[in-house]
Amino acid sequence: MKVGSFEFNMRELGGAMGDFGTLFPLAIGYIVVCGMNPAGLLVMMGLANVTTGLFYRLPMPIEPMKVLAVVAIAEQWPPSMVYASAFAMGVIWMIMSATGLMSLIARITPESVIRGIQVALGIMLAIQALQMIASGWVLGIVSIAVVLLLRQNRYAPAAVVLVFMGVVIIYIKGQFQGLPSPAFVWPGRGSFEMWETWQAMLRGGFSQLPLTATNAVIATAVLIRRYWPEQAVSEKQLALNMGIMNLVVPFFGGMPMCHGAGGLAGQYYFGARTGGANIMEGVIEIGLGLFLAGSIAGLFEAFPLAIVGAMMLLVGLELSKPIREMSLDWQLLPAVLTVVVALWTNMAYGFLVGMVVHHGWISRVHAPRCDQ
Numbered sequence: 001m002k003v004g005s006f007e008f009n010m011r012e013l014g015g016a017m018g019d020f021g022t023l024f025p026l027a028i029g030y031i032v033v034c035g036m037n038p039a040g041l042l043v044m045m046g047l048a049n050v051t052t053g054l055f056y057r058l059p060m061p062i063e064p065m066k067v068l069a070v071v072a073i074a075e076q077w078p079p080s081m082v083y084a085s086a087f088a089m090g091v092i093w094m095i096m097s098a099t100g101l102m103s104l105i106a107r108i109t110p111e112s113v114i115r116g117i118q119v120a121l122g123i124m125l126a127i128q129a130l131q132m133i134a135s136g137w138v139l140g141i142v143s144i145a146v147v148l149l150l151r152q153n154r155y156a157p158a159a160v161v162l163v164f165m166g167v168v169i170i171y172i173k174g175q176f177q178g179l180p181s182p183a184f185v186w187p188g189r190g191s192f193e194m195w196e197t198w199q200a201m202l203r204g205g206f207s208q209l210p211l212t213a214t215n216a217v218i219a220t221a222v223l224i225r226r227y228w229p230e231q232a233v234s235e236k237q238l239a240l241n242m243g244i245m246n247l248v249v250p251f252f253g254g255m256p257m258c259h260g261a262g263g264l265a266g267q268y269y270f271g272a273r274t275g276g277a278n279i280m281e282g283v284i285e286i287g288l289g290l291f292l293a294g295s296i297a298g299l300f301e302a303f304p305l306a307i308v309g310a311m312m313l314l315v316g317l318e319l320s321k322p323i324r325e326m327s328l329d330w331q332l333l334p335a336v337l338t339v340v341v342a343l344w345t346n347m348a349y350g351f352l353v354g355m356v357v358h359h360g361w362i363s364r365v366h367a368p369r370c371d372q
Contacts, residue, residue: 005057006276014157015272016281018315019061019263024300024308026064029073030255031297036079038296040187040253042289046282048245048257053278058224058231060278061263062245065089065256067211071204083250084192085200086257090246092209097239106218106235112331113354114222116338117214120350121262122319123343125312132309139169143310151270159270162311166303175302180294187289190253210348212258216242219261227268266315334358 023045030036045062052060068085071077077085096102133140143162150158170176217238225232242258249257267277288296334354342350 005274006053006279007274008276008280009154010157010160011154011271012274012276013280014159014270015059015267015277016284017159017163018266018268018270018272018311019063019281020159020163020308020311023063024303026066026069026073028297028300029069030064030082032301033073034077034079034082036082036255037188037253037293039185039289039293040190041255042285042293042296043187044249044252044254045257046285046287046289048249048254049278049282049285051245051282052241053275053282055275056231056233057275058228058233058278059264059267059272059275060233060241061220061260061267062257062278063216063260063263065208065212065216065258067208068200068204068256071207075203077200079190079253080192081196081200082255083190083253084194084196085205086246086250086255087192088197088201088205089208089212089256089258090243090248090250091197092205092243093212093239093246094243096213097236097243100236102213102217102239103234103236105213106221108359109214109218109355110331110334110358112334113338113351113358114214114218116335116354117219117342117347117351118222118261119320119335120339120342120347121215121219122265122316122321123339125262125316125319127316129309129311129313129316132305133313135309136304136306139304140306140310143307144314147310147314157271159311162307166307169304170299170302173302175298179298182291183294184290185293187253190250192250207346207348208256210351211346212242214347214351215262216258216260220259220264223261223264223268227264262315262319265319266311269315269318270311 027038027041030041031038048062049060052062065085068082068089072082072085093102143165146161146165147158150156150161217235221233221235221238238259245257249255271277292299334357337357338350338354340350341353
């Protein structure tokens with residue numbers, strides 16, 4: 001069914017499920033370790049997906065902020081600290097958008113560094129995916145074959161088939177037994193103290209900023225221009241999106257959220273082409289939050305990691321493709337150094353090294369000279 005520029009079909013549903021790979025592990029951690037209310041977390045993510053899908057009429061990934069999520073789970077933050085971190089991020093990204101600072105950073109970031117960031121992210125996803133596949137190599141290989149055979153299938157898209165396979169495996173193993181029955185749960189309210197916002201920034205927020213700027217804003221904007229050149233979304237607008245949603249969601253039990261090049265590549269790879277994918281994903285998440293909040297952590301935890309890993313592996317390889325399009329000249333050096341440093345340390349250092357090499361040396365050495 002097609003409504004205006006929206007499509008609601010199996011291909012779009014497959015694209016919507018292609019974004020689940022990065023959501024599952026971090027959502028489980030937030031719920032199980034940090035004690036967050038599953039209803040609030042999922043409903044807020046679902047509403048953000050529906051809103052962005054309606055507004056942009058494009059696939060627009062909504063994901064957890066990964067650095068903050070990893071730190072919060074590792075340090076076992078209480079829910080109030082998670083809410084405080086989301087609010088702090090909302091304030092920062094509103095400022096980044098309103099002052100034009102995000103647009104300035106995007107303008108001075110060369111294409112070579114952007115591609116380096118994309119490739120580094122793709123490799124990181126592939127490494128994490130292989131670790132997941134290692135939990136069941138046979139199932140992982142079968143899942144990869146399903147993706148390669150059915151990715152373009154309009155009636156049985158790969159992502160939908162894989163999710164169905166995962167549910168069947170859970171049922172065969174008897175892991176549905178003991179889970180609470182479906183019941184309506186209204187999302188609770190989130191609250192925090194203002195001093196917790198500064199603590200959250202010190203403990204994880206400041207480390208999150210470079211990753212968000214490069215992956216969630218710059219690289220995502222580049223991918224949108226690549227996939228839908230006639231519907232480009234500016235870096236300033238993406239920063240504004242994140243500012244607005246992170247100022248709202250913590251008061252209703254939501255986690256810090258952002259966009260992401262990996263999520264967008266996953267949506268596109270598995271078939272998403274319109275805002276219908278976001279709307280369907282959002283409706284699924286809202287339904288899970290409202291009716292399966294009591295059992296969602298158990299369901300996510302029981303879902304076969306090898307299937308999720310197979311999906312992530314192929315998305316990671318897809319995201320790494322831009323490096324092949326670069327010519328073998330001096331512009332390749334910042335891209336390669338960005339990838340190497342990002343993988344060796346983190347994305348922020350990779351970005352900084354690539355920028356320094358490009359602006360501090362290559363742009364000067366290869367700058368055109370006027371005849372005297």
